[in-house]
Structures are given as C-alpha cells and as structure tokens.
Amino acid sequence: MNDSITNDFVRQLDRQHVFHSWSAQGNLSPLVIAGGRGCKMWDYDGKEYLDFSSQLVNTNIGHQHPKVVAAIQAQAEQLATVAPAHANLARSEAAKRILARAPSGFSKVFFTNAGADANENAIRMARSMTGRDKILSAYRSYHGSTGSAIAATGDPRRIPNEFARGHTHFFNPYLYRTEFWASNEAEECERALQHLKRVIECEGPQSIAAILLESIPGTAGMLIPPKGYMEGVRKLADQYGILLILDEVMAGFGRTGRWFAFEHFNIKPDLIVFAKGVNSGYVPTGGVVVSDPICRHFDDHMFFGGLTYSGHPLAMASIVATLDAMQEEGVVENADHVGNGVLASGLRKLADKHAVVGETRGVGVFHALELVSDRESRAPLPPAEMAKIKAALIDKGLLPFVVENRIHVVPPCIVSEAEVEQGLSILDEVLGVYR
Structure with missing residues (x-):
C-alpha cells in the first residue's frame, strides 16, 4: 500500500469526479476502502472492517480469493x-x-x-x-x-x-x-x-x-x-x-x-x-x-x-x-453449517435480548434483523435512528447492509464461526443502546 495515500485524499478525489448511484450528490461522504481479503476489508489509514454486507451481497467466496x-x-x-x-x-x-x-x-x-x-x-x-x-x-x-x-x-x-x-x-x-x-x-x-x-x-x-x-x-x-x-x-x-x-x-x-x-x-x-x-x-x-x-x-x-x-x-x-x-x-456447506448454526442462533438471541428487534429471519448467510420502535405496533425504527445504528456499526468495525428499518446480515459464505461471533458481538453492543 502506498503510505502517501490517505482516506481524505481518496474521498476528496471521489467527490470531485464520481457520480454515485441512488444518491443526492451534494452531501455524500463515502466510506473509503483500500483492500480486502476473506471477510475483512481495510481503509488507507489502517482501520479494519468485518464485512457483514458482502458488499452488495455478492462476495460469496470472500475478497481476493487467490x-x-x-x-x-x-x-x-x-x-x-x-x-x-x-x-x-x-x-x-x-x-x-x-x-x-x-x-x-x-x-x-x-x-x-x-x-x-x-x-x-x-x-x-x-x-x-x-x-x-x-x-x-x-x-x-x-x-x-x-x-x-x-x-x-x-x-x-x-x-x-x-x-x-x-x-x-x-x-x-x-x-x-x-x-x-x-x-x-x-x-x-x-x-x-x-x-x-x-x-x-x-x-x-x-x-x-x-x-x-x-x-x-x-x-x-x-x-x-x-x-x-x-x-x-x-x-x-x-x-x-x-x-x-x-x-x-x-x-x-x-x-x-x-x-x-x-x-x-x-x-x-x-x-x-x-x-x-x-x-x-x-x-x-x-x-x-x-x-x-x-x-x-x-x-x-x-x-x-x-x-x-x-x-x-x-x-x-x-x-x-x-x-x-x-x-x-465446501463453501456452500459452510454457508449452511455456519449460517443455520451459530449465525441463526446468535441472531435469535439478539432478538430475544433487544426490544428494538421486531423479528429476525433468514437461511444460510442470508438473514435480516427488522428493527422497530415498538414491538406491539411493529412501527419501523425511523430512518434517523437507522442512520445512527449504521454509523455506530461502522465505527466499531462492522460493515453492515442497512435497508429501510432492517439490518441485512449477509457475510460471505466462507465466514467462520469466530468471525460470526465477532460480528454478533458488535451488533449486540450497538443494539444495546435501545434495550
């Protein structure tokens, strides 16, 4: 990695020249990514992220498979x-x-x-x-x-x-x-x-x-x-x-x-x-x-x-x-074993523990946490609150896939049980604010 390149430099270059999809352009401040391997990514300043988004739910085999x-x-x-x-x-x-x-x-x-x-x-x-x-x-x-x-x-x-x-x-x-x-x-x-x-x-x-x-x-x-x-x-x-x-x-x-x-x-x-x-x-x-x-x-x-x-x-x-x-x-088998095992059970525990989780559902490494402001009425958690949750997850080193009032939990199919536990721990910590 070129040590002279920084996140700020890349972000400024992006904002000068790149037109982004599904966005009003004026206030964008995109997260900078420099590289990745397996289920991990990192920026130019050395911060590492656990990719629980598979980017756009596509890196099934992980990043940079040799x-x-x-x-x-x-x-x-x-x-x-x-x-x-x-x-x-x-x-x-x-x-x-x-x-x-x-x-x-x-x-x-x-x-x-x-x-x-x-x-x-x-x-x-x-x-x-x-x-x-x-x-x-x-x-x-x-x-x-x-x-x-x-x-x-x-x-x-x-x-x-x-x-x-x-x-x-x-x-x-x-x-x-x-x-x-x-x-x-x-x-x-x-x-x-x-x-x-x-x-x-x-x-x-x-x-x-x-x-x-x-x-x-x-x-x-x-x-x-x-x-x-x-x-x-x-x-x-x-x-x-x-x-x-x-x-x-x-x-x-x-x-x-x-x-x-x-x-x-x-x-x-x-x-x-x-x-x-x-x-x-x-x-x-x-x-x-x-x-x-x-x-x-x-x-x-x-x-x-x-x-x-x-x-x-x-x-x-x-x-x-x-x-x-x-x-x-055995990547498909891993998605079945880890996704329907430690990931599914861990998400159910989060749903039981945090009232902000209205429902968790999914199969394999294809899950969602649906967040609500009230479990009885099932009113979706407002966009401003979802934005805070997304920012907190990223700050703690987890790349989430957030859509409306949901966190889509979709790590690569190669994800290990230890990486799942790491991601669940971050989710637990962030959702704990709403307990």
Whole structure:
C-alpha cells in the first residue's frame, strides 16, 4: 500500500469526479476502502472492517480469493476480450459448470453483464416463447435498475423509472407485515396464493408471459416464502400457461446454503436468472439458465437480444475458478453449517435480548434483523435512528447492509464461526443502546 495515500485524499478525489448511484450528490461522504481479503476489508489509514454486507451481497467466496484472482490474471494474458459470436473455451466451461449445478431440464446459458440485464433478457425470452406481453412481479422485490428490470421491481425506486410496458405487481407473502390479515404461516400462504390467482384472472391469463419472482426476496428483507407458497405459484403458472422466472441474483450460488435458493422448495422454474455470487462480483457478469423447451423454441426463432460483453472471457474465467473453488473448499456447506448454526442462533438471541428487534429471519448467510420502535405496533425504527445504528456499526468495525428499518446480515459464505461471533458481538453492543 502506498503510505502517501490517505482516506481524505481518496474521498476528496471521489467527490470531485464520481457520480454515485441512488444518491443526492451534494452531501455524500463515502466510506473509503483500500483492500480486502476473506471477510475483512481495510481503509488507507489502517482501520479494519468485518464485512457483514458482502458488499452488495455478492462476495460469496470472500475478497481476493487467490484462485479466482490467478484465473483472471491467466485469462488476461491469454485472451482479454472476444466477441460473443465466437466460441471461447472459458465461456463454454463456465456454462458447463453452471448447468452442472442447475436441475435437470436446463441445457444452455445466456450470459449478460449483470443481474439487471439478465432479468431483461429472461423477460424477452418469456415474451417470445409465449407470444404474450405482461410480466407479473411482486411489490416486495428488486430486479435491477435497467428498463424492464426496474419496472418489474416492486420497491418505490421503480416509480421515477416506469418507462417499460406490460408490468403488473402483486403482494407476495410477508407474515410479519401481512397484507392478508393472516395470523399464521398457513393463512398467509393460502391468502397470498388466492390474491395472486385473482390478479392473474383480472389481468387476463392469455396476456401474461411470465411470473418473475426472487426465490427468496433479498433487498425486501429476506422474506422466506411460507411452506407451500412457491409450489402454489408453480401450479398457478402451469394452470394458465405462464412461464416462471426465478431471480437468483442475490440468493443463488451458496448464499442460502444451497447452490440455488429454489432448492429449498419443491419446484423448478422455466428460467433461472443469476449474477453476483456466481463469481463473487470479481468481474461484472450475469446470465439466464434456459430450460430445454425454451432452448428448442429458439432453435428456429430469432432471439432478439445481445450484448457486446456477453460471456466476457475475464468474467468467464472468474466463474470457472469461483465455482471450482467453492466445490473444492465446501463453501456452500459452510454457508449452511455456519449460517443455520451459530449465525441463526446468535441472531435469535439478539432478538430475544433487544426490544428494538421486531423479528429476525433468514437461511444460510442470508438473514435480516427488522428493527422497530415498538414491538406491539411493529412501527419501523425511523430512518434517523437507522442512520445512527449504521454509523455506530461502522465505527466499531462492522460493515453492515442497512435497508429501510432492517439490518441485512449477509457475510460471505466462507465466514467462520469466530468471525460470526465477532460480528454478533458488535451488533449486540450497538443494539444495546435501545434495550
């Protein structure tokens, strides 16, 4: 590290030249990061942080994994870029490895630059396959910030960006803040499915190309679907000839203790959207895993989609190395063992101890603490208080992922039990102010 570089220098340079996403620019003061390894990051002044955010919930294999870095370097020396029309070994090997982890009945992968354009292209495929236009998606969802992806997104960020056509939303289950006056999981499931059925009927089944769902909604707060819900959605889709697209961008590739989050449910989608965890975000990439019937459709129908960097060789090399390393090192098994063990039990203890925690929920290394100002009314903790909590966590060396009134507890899939205990201790100390 260059000792002459300081946090202040980097921050000032950023504010002079960088336009940030999802932000009013005037009062930004971004946290400076200089490097990282494993689950740890540090700044130029030597302060270390435990990354409980996985950045944007993507560094599943941790920071600077040596095998992945070496694979990117080797590919850069051999061939740094190639047009998507050519056959390339790295791209083919990456697709082969992804398909090996997908369920039976999937035969090809279309590569994109990220999760948003992966959702865009899954929507294109569904519309072409069915000859229908509408896409149904949940209000509590996030699918990306490009045209159709942001229109499919349910959270309020879509509202200034609703330029794409043919998108309709419905309420997905969320028992803690039920829209259906449910008192238990079974009621929430039954009523949410009835609601979805009525939306399909009212929108006209013959007009609906696909239902697009996150297998487990992430940005909306780790909303684990109640037992039977996903199976019910699959049944409704089949009943009306609608395709089912499952967005695994955040939840896929180890995050929930499985290769894909939908493996927790007894279903298979028609299209699987992925990004983030497939290579821990080391090089931007994403894609769509395409089922056999849709592949056959495009044997004699033009697919009207393409990207200059589809299957970029540096990204493909990073996918191959990431998936191989995850397999060899038992990373998915670690996410299951640590996430559903010491992490889940520790979060339950925090919920029992601190009245500010209204609910904790999650699976694997994909959890959320929902913070409230009053447990009885479940009133969300106000934004100003959440900002104080976030600042206190960072000050004590924990990088959190804070959304609305929730702390998303999402460390890398390689996190150790000792690191979990360290993070839980910091959370305990900060939440203790609200005891």
